[in-house]
Amino acid sequence: MEKVLSGIRSTGQLHLGNYFGALRNFVKLQHEKECYFFIANVHALTTHNDPVQLRESVKSVLTEYIACGLDPDVAAIYIQSDLPETYELYTLLNMLAYKGELEKTVSFKEKARKSPNNVNAGLLTYPVLMAADILIHRAHKVPVGKDQEQHLEMARNFAQRFNHRYEEDFFPEPFAFNFGDELVKVPGLDGNGKMGKSEGVNNAIFLRDDDQTIQKKVMKAKTDGGPQSENSEKPEEIKNLFTLLNLVSNTDTVQFFEDKWNDCGIRYGDLKKQLAQDMINFVTPIREKIVDLEQNDALLQKIARRVLKKPVQVLM
Ligand code: TRP
Numbered sequence: 001m002e003k004v005l006s007g008i009r010s011t012g013q014l015h016l017g018n019y020f021g022a023l024r025n026f027v028k029l030q031h032e033k034e035c036y037f038f039i040a041n042v043h044a045l046t047t048h049n050d051p052v053q054l055r056e057s058v059k060s061v062l063t064e065y066i067a068c069g070l071d072p073d074v075a076a077i078y079i080q081s082d083l084p085e086t087y088e089l090y091t092l093l094n095m096l097a098y099k100g101e102l103e104k105t106v107s108f109k110e111k112a113r114k115s116p117n118n119v120n121a122g123l124l125t126y127p128v129l130m131a132a133d134i135l136i137h138r139a140h141k142v143p144v145g146k147d148q149e150q151h152l153e154m155a156r157n158f159a160q161r162f163n164h165r166y167e168e169d170f171f172p173e174p175f176a177f178n179f180g181d182e183l184v185k186v187p188g189l190d191g192n193g194k195m196g197k198s199e200g201v202n203n204a205i206f207l208r209d210d211d212q213t214i215q216k217k218v219m220k221a222k223t224d225g226g227p228q229s230e231n232s233e234k235p236e237e238i239k240n241l242f243t244l245l246n247l248v249s250n251t252d253t254v255q256f257f258e259d260k261w262n263d264c265g266i267r268y269g270d271l272k273k274q275l276a277q278d279m280i281n282f283v284t285p286i287r288e289k290i291v292d293l294e295q296n297d298a299l300l301q302k303i304a305r306r307v308l309k310k311p312v313q314v315l316m
Pocket of ligand 1 (some may be wrong): 150
């Protein structure tokens, strides 16, 4: 059976970008394939090195995984640092990864530019550790967002080099995967780029956000002066609002606002109100589960321990 693996870094709370880019696919895939979903707490260390926050984030991502519908009865759910064999493979793969290609990685360049004082070797070899995460299970499919495509390409390269040097077909080549075929990029609310934790608090809608917070963030989202002529092209910030609407609203609602845009009758206030309401409807049941689960440390411990059958090092 084909194997599926994916993970999310534990660097803070998860948001709608994580949900629609990754988690939604995890939840669907778990019933179809042999699935491994983990919490990338070692990858988190490349940029987030506060030990107290790191522990908290591991617990919070685990809670969010379960609240979104990952089922420990059908998928293997674990914490990256609880599978130290990953580091052994990482060491071997490091011998097959070249400084030049690592330095050219888009995510590396971006992070190095953002934090010039913390360009650590772990950041440089981030794609190698990610390849080890995937190859250790010999996974074929990796449900991730569009921003991870380059990392997957590198994982295929490392797998090929390993196979070539040591044993043909030892590792399968892993591919990024999305149910809708195209990889999804979920935009943020500030007009450009993707929804992310580090792009400012108002850019992302977190799965834990309450109704008022969602409303406030959406009402603040960037808009322009409105369409100047019928059927015109949308500027990026408006396109983004429509992309988000598409994710959380029904097709009639989307069509209604598309028509309003096209005949220049659109009122951004109405669009935002609708978007906020549909986001609230979407997030509320997840948030309620998160709040519930978070009280239950014993259950979370049990879930994290389940696959590896040993005490969990980092959870609490
Ligand atoms: N790089 C991924 C991200 O930032 C997280 C990650 C680490 C991952 N290792 C992985 C994703 C292995 C898929 C497979 O979202």
